Structure formats: structure tokens, C-alpha cells
Amino acid sequence: MAVTYADESTFNQLIAKGTVLVDFYADWCGPCKRIAPILDQLSEELTDVKIVKVNVDHNRPIAMNYNVMSIPTLILFKDGQIVAETLGFQPKEQLKAWINANK
Secondary structure: OOOEEOOOOOHHHHHOOOEEEEEEEOOOOHHHHHHHHHHHHHHHHOOOEEEEEEEOOOOHHHHHHOOOOOOOEEEEEEOOEEEEEEEOOOOHHHHHHHHHHHO
16 A cells, blocks of 8 residues: 555545554655655555655644654554654664554
């Protein structure tokens, strides 16, 4: 499943059902650029988890609603409810283990 990009009109619908990992990022953010290919790989490997990216520069109200103060911020939702949150770059296996432990 490919990574999906969300904006204010699609965000709530995208997180409403199932397990969804939301990556709050910005194009200028170095760690965000480093984690992007890992999220692409995980979107193919974890078929039961949807990965959604939110550009904080273009979608400030969403970022503010979830108190995103630094990026990358990763929030794991289950049926629209937050189940876990983590900050910063993480290696693929560590991130995968975190997702699996919380989904």
C-alpha cells in the first residue's frame, strides 16, 4: 500500500478506520527526508497499517490540533484514536517494532 498524503479535507477520513501511522513532516527537514524511504518500505511490508503523511507547513491546523512541536512526529492511530506517539528519526527495524508493539 502506497503512502498517502493528507490535507485538511482528507485527514479525518484517512485516520477514521484501522491502524494508521501519521508522519508529520516538512520538505526542509533533514530527519524527515531520511525517514521518508523507510516509511515507503514499511507501507509495502505492513499491509495492515496505512501510512499517511501531513506536511506541517501546508496543514498547520492539523499539526496544531495534535500539538506537533517538532518534526518528524509520528502518531499511530487506531480507528481515529491516538494509541502511540514518537519523535525524530528512527531506523527501520526500530520503527517497525514500535508500530507492531502498539497496533
